[in-house]
Each structure stands twice: as C-alpha cells, then as structure tokens.
Amino acid sequence: MQTLTKREKILLYVLLCIVVFAGGLFWMLLPALEKHNTLKAEYDTAQLELQSVKASMIDYGDLDKQLKETSEELKNIKNKYYEEMNKEDVDNLITSMTIEHGLTPVSLSIAEADQEDILSYTEYQLQQKKGSSSKSKDGKLKVYNVNLSVSGAITDVQTLVDDVRTTKSLKVSGITYSEEDDEKTTTITFKLFMI
Known part of the structure; x- marks a missing residue:
C-alpha cells in the first residue's frame, strides 16, 4: 500500500x-x-x-363615552318636559302665565293626569285617518288636559299662545272665542306633558 x-x-x-x-x-x-x-x-x-x-x-373603552352621551341625551330630553306636577302646581303655572299677559281668568278646569301615547306627527295623522287608536312603540307620557277661560283683549290671548309655544312642554290644543253681550271670553285648551 x-x-x-x-x-x-x-x-x-x-x-x-x-x-x-x-x-x-x-x-x-x-x-x-x-x-x-x-x-x-x-x-x-x-x-x-x-x-x-x-x-x-366587549370594548369597554368606549363605554364611558357612550354613558356620558346617553346621559346628556336624557338630560336634554328631560329639559323639554316638566317634572311631574300636581294639580295645584299646574293651576299656579297656568294662572300666573294668564295674569302676566294681562288676562283675567274666568274658569280653570284641570282633568286628572292621563297616560297618553307618544306619537310622531305621521303616526298621529295615520291614526286620525284610520280612526283607530294604535299603540305607540315609543311609550307614554303623563298629560294634564287643562281648559282655561279668560276675558281680555284678543291680542293678549295671542301673545299668551305665542309664549306657550316657547315653553317646555305646554302646548295649546284648541282655542274658542265667544262674545256674549259685552263679555268676550276665550277658552284655551292646553296639554301639559310631564316626564
């Protein structure tokens, strides 16, 4: 090798x-x-x-923000309506508004507070056309129906009605004017919505 x-x-x-x-x-x-x-x-x-x-x-990071937004929204909604009132408070509210506008209250009748459906304008129109009382999906509000008869100048009544339009949740649902002898009487029907 x-x-x-x-x-x-x-x-x-x-x-x-x-x-x-x-x-x-x-x-x-x-x-x-x-x-x-x-x-x-x-x-x-x-x-x-x-x-x-x-x-x-679940994303809890946005939960605080959503809670604040919902609280603000609820606060805004509550600001649009009166707190729950009894008949004496309603009487004081309506009478003081009447006197502030230079009108003399003749009579005031306040019906018991009822629960009424919250209807949008279109729902209300449909209900009026059908003649039925459909239930609202939005809920109910406590409502006082108030009839106020006043004597005084029609211009004062007009300013009262205009001022009522700017209030929280007091709305005019009807007005009638009557003139008998020398007595001019205007009957105003209000709806007072409470939450």
Whole structure:
C-alpha cells in the first residue's frame, strides 16, 4: 500500500474536521430546528386564539363615552318636559302665565293626569285617518288636559299662545272665542306633558 503524502493527509484531516463539524452541527441543530418548528406552530395558534378573544370581547373603552352621551341625551330630553306636577302646581303655572299677559281668568278646569301615547306627527295623522287608536312603540307620557277661560283683549290671548309655544312642554290644543253681550271670553285648551 502506498503512503499518503503530506498534502493528502492535510486534505483528509480537513475533510474529517468538516465531516465532524457538519455531523455535530446536524446532530445538535436538527432537534433544535424541530423544537423551533413546534414552538412556532404553538405561537401561531396562540396568536389566532388571542385575536379571536379580542374580537369577541366587549370594548369597554368606549363605554364611558357612550354613558356620558346617553346621559346628556336624557338630560336634554328631560329639559323639554316638566317634572311631574300636581294639580295645584299646574293651576299656579297656568294662572300666573294668564295674569302676566294681562288676562283675567274666568274658569280653570284641570282633568286628572292621563297616560297618553307618544306619537310622531305621521303616526298621529295615520291614526286620525284610520280612526283607530294604535299603540305607540315609543311609550307614554303623563298629560294634564287643562281648559282655561279668560276675558281680555284678543291680542293678549295671542301673545299668551305665542309664549306657550316657547315653553317646555305646554302646548295649546284648541282655542274658542265667544262674545256674549259685552263679555268676550276665550277658552284655551292646553296639554301639559310631564316626564
């Protein structure tokens, strides 16, 4: 057998080192690579679960903002209506408005407060055409029906009616004017809505 030259020995030695290095690398790297792939799959699964949980969670960050907006809206609605009043309070309100406008109250009748449907104008028109009393989907309000007879100048009555239009929830539902002998009487029917 021939002996190897020095150059061949060095090449074999380098080849052996490369084989040992590559074998050790694969021997150590393959298990680590498999572990990496397993952990990567678990990480991806956890990310998907996290995204699905986040998507199904209620966003409480906007809840305070929504609560404030709803409270403001309720406050604005309440400002449009009188608080619940008894008959004496209604009497004082109507009588003081009448006297402020230079009119003399002749009679005042206040019916018991009833619950009335809240109807939009179109619902009211449809109800009037059909002649039926359909139930409102919006709810009910407590309403006093007030009949006030006053004597005084018709211009004072007109200013009273104009001022009533600007009040919270006192509305004029009818006016009749009568003139007997020298007595001029105007009967105004009000609806006082309360919340």
